[in-house]
Amino acid sequence: MWWSLREKRRRKMSSTHLHSQRPKRTMAQKSMKNPRSRSRFSVKTSENYIERMPPEVILKILSYLDAGSLFCFGFVNKRFQELANNNAMWYRFYAGQQAKKKNPRLIDEVTDGLSVVGIQERPEGYWRKQFFKELAGYNANWKKKLKAIHLYTGLPSQTAQILRSLRVRWAVTLTDGKGRESTSEQTHVHFTDAAVTVSWSAGDWPFIDQLTVLKLHGVVRVPLQCPDEYKPGWKSLLTKVKLNKDVWKLCGSDRLVKLLYTEQGITVGVWQEQREIAFIMVNLHYHQLVERSLLGSCVVQYQPAEHTAAFDDVDPEYGLHGYAAHIELHSTAGSIASGRFSQLFCTKDQISDGHLQLKVISKSNRSQHAPLCGSISLPWRTDALQGQIEGCCMLTLTVFDEAQIPFWCVSAPVAMTTSEQAEVSYDCTGESFFVRYEDAEGKVEIELRWMEDHKQYFMVSLIIFLSISKVNKHFGRDYLPQ
Incomplete structure (x- = not known):
């Protein structure tokens, strides 16, 4: 018994000594011996089952x-x-x-x-x-609703309701000289009788001198329960304007910002000292606004069907006749003045300087003079500040042909200026001011008179000038400049 115990102790010590001299196996060698362990360590933890x-x-x-x-x-x-x-x-x-x-x-x-x-x-x-x-509620019903025409404006009466029901929004994309883009969706929107003013009060925008391209899209997003950045939708290009420092025109200013505008109703507020963009406003005329906001692509604008003027057998020497116009002066706070005028005409002898003249309000006819219901100013706001620019507002004009089809539509900012020369008039008393707008298709001249007794402005003259080339193309005429 004693020997067996001693023998066991000796074998145990020998075994312990041999074990200490044996080299340690690596994890890979252990896994080779144990298949179960090998499979556990060989499977990639990032594999998607x-x-x-x-x-x-x-x-x-x-x-x-x-x-x-x-x-x-x-x-x-x-x-x-x-x-x-x-x-x-x-x-x-x-x-x-x-x-x-x-x-x-x-x-x-x-x-x-x-x-x-x-x-x-x-x-x-x-x-x-x-x-x-x-x-998204995107169906053909809105096309039927657009057929209802407002008797006063001559434009589709349910434009604002359709845009709201379809959840149409507008996004502006600015591109700088290095090709970097910044996109912002609207922050405020104001609907009037004939136009909508869209505002952007905040955004990661470059300095105005660095801008090269401005694009405006109509955006419709599907109300899905998912993060906003993933929500599906449609984008329709409304406007694409190439920019440089020479295209901007000064409209007005106050202590903080300068208001600059360019073609197609695009207005930018710039901080006075830094030339950094403070806000952006765009005026959009109702004419085909729903189609332009929905039916274009993200890179191509909506193209309406080519217009063919109705046959007119009246002697061309008679000139334009049977036309109408709707005009509205407004701001982002409300309407300042509006009116609809019919039976406008232009005789052949009134064609001059490449334009045909439509005299809407005559200074000599006091019964046509229309009062303004508010002061001429344009409120603005950013995330931190707000103010208003005196002497500025938005002009929305629609000129209709004899078939009551719009053929010149304007929606843009305008500024009020004082008269350059004193004019003596026994019919009207008070200081005179002018509001003017001009583009390649025509121009508008409005004269305002401040009536001290009434403490308000009156519109005493309104003349619309249409480009001869536009009229000839639209009506198939051949009026020659005089």
């Missing part, structure tokens, strides 16, 4: 997602995008949206007569697009 699943299993999982989650799932990678565009799943959302309008009918009944094969045969992403249009 969902990608290894059969497509049928993934589609079954995706069927439990809502529309917003399914749409965001397509941003993961190319394979997930293909699976997330499955027509059958998006048709289920589309049918559900249709069923809400046809309550109490069931979703299964809203199939439009399509079988399962018919649903899948549509192009990839077809039902997703149809669902987005349905969810």
Whole structure:
């Protein structure tokens, strides 16, 4: 017994000594000996098990997602995008949206007569697009509503309601000399009888001297339950203007900002000292505004059908006749003055300097003089400051041909200036001021008279000049400059 115990002790010590002399195995050698350990350490922890699943299993999982989650799932990678565009799943959302309008009918009944094969045969992403249009309220009903014409303005009477119901917004994109772009969506919007003024009071904008291009888009976003940066939508190009320091014209100023404007109603407020952009305003005329905000692409503007003037058998020597005009002076706070004038005409002897003249309000006819219901000023605001520029406002003008079709539309900022020379008039007393606008298609001259007794301005003269080249092209005439 004693020997056996001593022998066991000796063997144990020998075994311990040999174990201490044996080199330690690495983790890789241990894993080679233990298959279970090898499999555990050899599998990459970043491997996506969902990608290894059969497509049928993934589609079954995706069927439990809502529309917003399914749409965001397509941003993961190319394979997930293909699976997330499955027509059958998006048709289920589309049918559900249709069923809400046809309550109490069931979703299964809203199939439009399509079988399962018919649903899948549509192009990839077809039902997703149809669902987005349905969810955004984008349908052809607005085209019927545009046919209702306002008797006073001569423009579609439901333009503002259509734009609000379709959730149309506007975004401005500025590009600097290095090609860097900054995009901002509207912060404020003000609707009037014939135009909408869109404002941007904040944005990451470059200095105005660095601007090269300004683009304005109409934007419609689908109200999905997903982050704003991923929400689908449509962009329609309204305006693209190439800019440099020579295109800007001074409209007015106050202690803090200068108001500069360029073509197509684009107005920019610039800080007096730093030449940094403080705010942006754009005036948009109602004429075809809904179509331009919806039917263009992100790079191409909406192109309306080519206009063909109605046949006119009146002697060309008679000149223009039977025309009308609607004019409005307004700001972002409200209307200052508005009026509609009909039976406007221009005889051949009134064509001069490349323009045809339409005399709307005559200074000698006091019955035509119209009062202004407010002061001429243009309020502005940024995130931190606000103010108003005296002597500035917005002009919105629509000239209609004898068929009451708009052929010259203006919506732009204007400034009030004092008369350059004293004029003696026994019919009107008070100081005179002028409001002028001009572009390649025509010009407008308005004379205002301050009546001290009434403490308000009166519009005592309004003359519209139309470019001869525009008139000849629109009506197929051949009026020659005099």
